[in-house]
Amino acid sequence: MKAVIIDDYGSAEQLKYTEVDQPELKDNDVLIEVVATSVNPVDWKIREGYLKEMIPYNFPVILGLDAAGIVKEVGQNVTAFKVGDKVFSRPDITRNGTYAEYVAVDESLVAKKPVHLSFEEAASIPLVGLTSWQCLVDFANIKEGDRVLIHAGAGGVGSFAIQLAKAFGAWVATTCSTKNVDFVKSLGADKVIDYESEDFTQVLQDIDIVFDTLAGDIQTQSYDVLKEEGILVSIAGQPDQELAKAKKVKAGYVFLEPDGEQLAKIGELIEQGKIRANVGTVMKLEEIQEAHRLSETHHAKGKIVLRVG
Structure with missing residues (x-):
């Protein structure tokens, strides 16, 4: 099958579009023919070697953590899916990646694709x-009426988080550049x-939840805009616990764990029209180096999606 691999850590030049063996199917796996995948900042952070202490890989490595496609084969223990099902998934980060024509994924990490979403739109959803x-x-136990601040609202995670918070009935503030207002x-x-013209600490106060992506x-x-007993949750770095204690807030770092049941719940919100996909750029899998360079600018609006095949 065609796939994008890296043979070593380094720049986008390490990404090679080539021929590799199809992944091995385990008893609890579904084999997904990937129609579309997407680029996330964690992809190039892995490529650069920033996570090598946390996630040891054996080269060559296929990157990619979003998949939308069609089930082509199922393992002997699989009960939730059948050949022909249209699905999406955020696979296990330690297994074969999604920059490929096929990916094998444990059925517990797979969900049915929302019917009205295209494969490109569906591929933009799982990780974010x-x-x-x-x-x-x-982590934050968001509820109706909460005041939430989401940093970098125009990005892949931020643009989804705004909609999710609104779906739960929260009041949402966000930061962005002038062009994305x-x-x-x-x-x-x-x-x-x-x-570019405002300081969020000067215009916000009494925030219940801050979602930090920066x-x-x-x-x-x-910390300065959170109310006492508020919550700061980050995907960008471990918060200062001494400062959190001094400010009397809960703070923590979250590293995503793939979960098919949660993905199915997200799919339901999409089907209900409460959340929409935000595809900013669509490219071919062969254009992976250019796609990574765009992601590295931190200025891509919405998700960068890759068509496969």
Whole structure:
């Protein structure tokens, strides 16, 4: 099958579109013929070697953590899916990746694709959807009426998180650049802070939940807008627990765990029209180097999706 591999850590030049063996199917696996996948910042962080202490890989490695496609084969223990089902998934990060014509995934990490979404739209959802769910629902226990600040609302995770928070009945503020103000408003944001001309710490207070996607100074400053016993949840870096204690807030770092049941719940919200996919750029799998370079700019709006085959 055709796939994109890396033989070593390094720049986007390491990404090679080539021929590899089809993945081995285990008893609990479904084999997905990948119609579309997407690029996430974690992909190039893995490629650069930033996560090699956390996730040891044996080269060659196929990257990619989003898949939307059609079930072509099922393992002997699989009961939830059959050949021909249209599905989407965020596979196990330690197994074969999704920059490929086929990916084998444990059935517990797979969900039926929302009917009205294209494969390209569906491929944009799993990682950002599950990340948002596990941060806002599992960690922060978001509820109706909560005041939520989501940093970088125009990005892949941010644009999904805004919609998820609104689906739970929260009031949502977000930060973005001038050019993306209208975009995040269209997602339902109640308050938009243009970071090019405004300081979010000067216009917000009494926030229940801060969703940090940036770390650094932005994360530190976010403590100042939280109410006592508020929650700071980050996907960008471990929050300062001493500062959290001093500010009397709960703070933590979340690293995504794939979950097919949660993905199915996200699919239900999409089917109900409460969340829409945000595909910013569509490219071919062969254009993977260019796609990674775009992701590395941190200025891609919505998701970068790759058509496979």
